[in-house]
Amino acid sequence: MTTATPLALSFATPLWLLALLAIPLALLLLYGARRRRTAYAVRFPAAASLALAAGAAAPWRRHVPTALALAAIAALAFALARPQRTVAVPVEGASIVLVTDHSGSMSATDVEPDRLSAAEAAAETFLDKLPKATRVGVVAYSDGPDGTLAPTTDRTRVRQTIEAQDAVGATATGEALQVALDTLAPNGRSAKPASAIVLLSDGKTTTGRDPVGVAQIAKKLRIPIYTVALGTADATIPNPVSPLSPPIAVPPDPETLRQIADVSGGRAFTSGDAGQLRSIYSTLGSRLATKHEQREVTSAFAAAALILLLGAGMLSIPRVGRLP
Template sequence: MLPANFEIGYPWMFWLLPLPILLFFILPPLRIKSPSLQYPGFEKALDYTGDKPRRSALVKRRNFFNWLILILGWVLVVMTLSSPQLVGEPQMKVKTSRNFLITADISFSMAQKDWEVKGEKVRRWDAVKSLMHDFIEKRKGDRMGLVFFATNAYVQAPFTPDLGTVDQMLEEADVGMAGQMTHIGKAITKGIDMFDQDTIKTKVMLLLTDGVDAGTDVLPLDGADMAKQDSVIIYTIGIGNPGDSGSDLDEKTLQQIAEMTGGRYFLAKDAEQLQKIYQVVDTLEPIEYEEEEHRPVTLLYMYPLAVAMMLIFMGSLLNNLVSVIKNGMNKDGDV
C-alpha cells in the first residue's frame, strides 16, 4: 500500500505506455542483410521450373520471457519519467511581521542590590538583563532593537532579525552608561524615531524603568500620545516595590502610558515576577507563522530506473546464455 504522501510528478507520462504498440504497427520491420550461399545452377533451376525468385527474410520470434522483460522494462521507464516522489507537509516558517523594541532604564537606581537570583543578591540591572536574554531568544521572527536611557536615550541596537547580535549588545550595556537621571519621555520619542525609519507596520515597545521621570524636555504622557498617533503599542514594566521607602517608581504614569497606547502595565517586584511578565508579553504578542510555498520532496525515480536496468541486463544475459547453450548443442549434434 502506497503512503498517503506519495505523488506522481508528471502523471501525463503514462500516456506513453501504448507507444511501443503503435510503433510496432506503424514502422516497417527492421531488415538486416546477412551472408547467403551462392548456388551456380540457380538460374538454370529457375528456367527449368518456371518459378520466379522472391525476396525472403528470417523473422526471429521472441519467446514469452523476452516479451515480459520488454514490457516490464518499458513500464518501469515510464514510471521513471513520471517522477514518483514523496511529498512532505508544507513547512511552517516564522513570519517577520513586527518590530519589537526593548527600552530599558539604566540609571544609577538600577544598580541597587535588592533582587535575588539563584539564592544570591544581585543588582536590579543584572537580574533584568539575565531574564531579558531568555526573552530575546524566544522572539524569533521579530526584528528587535534596543534603546537604553537615563539622562539621555541612545540606540544600542537598531532593528534586526539577528537576535544573537541584539543579545550581545544587551550584554555589553551597563548601569550609568546613559547618565544618572531618568527621562522616560526621551526614551519613548527615541523609540518612535526608530519605528518611523522602518516600514513594518506592527510596532511594539517594552518599557522597563524603576524610577520617575525627571520632568524635563518631553513629558512621558506627551511621548505616549505621540506613540499612540504612530500606532505604537507600549507595554510598561515597573521595576521594584513601590511600597519601599527608597522606591521612586511612578506606577500611575506607567499605567497611563500603557492605557493610552493599547498596552498593559506590569509590576515586577522581583526576578520571579519579571519572568512571569515576559511570559505574559509572549502570549499577548505571539510569534506569527506562515506556510512556506516549498514542500520537502523526496524523489523516487531512481528505484524504477534501477529495476528496469537490472531486468534488461538480466534478460540480455539469459538470452546470450541460451544462445551459447544452443550453439553448443548444435555442435555436439553435428559431431
C-alpha cells in the first residue's frame, strides 16, 4: 500500500490570497455599521428589563456567526489559490543493496557494544524506514563477498542475512561493490534511477580490486553509492597472533569512502557512535526510497468554507432573522 507523508504547503495561484484582505475590510465595515446604530439608537428606560425578559444571549455569542463567516472567506481564498501539499511517496520499483563489512576490525568496541552489533542494529532502523514495496538486497563481505541476497521485499530474509555475520577476515570492499553492481545492473546495463548502494565499512581495503574504480563503473550505470565510515581513529583490537602482542590499530578510512561516494554520485557519512549511525541509516532509508510530489488539496478548503458558511447562517438566522 502506498503511503504519503505531508511535508509542506504551497499554492498554484497565490494571487488569490489577496482575497484575504477582504477580512479586515469586512471588520472595518461591520465596526462602522455598529457605531452608526449606536449613535442613532433611541434610548428606552426599560431596555434592560426587556432584554432580561426576552432571555438575551451572552454578548460573545453574537460574534460567533460573524467569526464563522470571516473564517469561511479565508477558507475560500485559500481554495481559490489552489493549495498543494508536498508529500513524500514511495518510489515504485526501488532497489537498494546494503553492502556490509564484517572483517576482523568490526569486533572493535569503540562503537558500543561493538562495531558489528551497532551496524546490525542500524540496518534494522534502515529497514524500518523503507516502504514495504522497496526491494532490499545484501552483500556481506570480509576476505570477499560471502553472504549475498538478491533484492527482495522479504524483510525476514534480509534480517537473517545481516545477522548471520561474524567479525573475521580481511577487507575486500571493491569485490563486494562489484557484486552489488552486478546484482542491480545485470550484464552491465544501466539500472533504474531508483537503484542505489549503501556501503558500511570500518577500514581500508586490504585485498581485491580498487573500490574507487568500481565506483566509476557505478557512475556509468547511474547507481549512486552512499558510504558510511564507522569507528574512531584510536580504535584497536586484540592481536590475533598472541594475547601478549601489542593490539592492532583499526582506524576507519573515511577518505577512501568519501571518494567512492563522490565518484559514484552518492554521499559520504562518518559515524563514531551507535546513535549517530542509526540516525544516518534512518535518514538514508527515508531518502532513497521516496520522492516528493505535489498534490492539490483545494477540495478540503472549499468544503471547509461551505461548512463554515452553513454554520454562520444556522447560528444567525434564528437569532436575528438575517445573515451576519
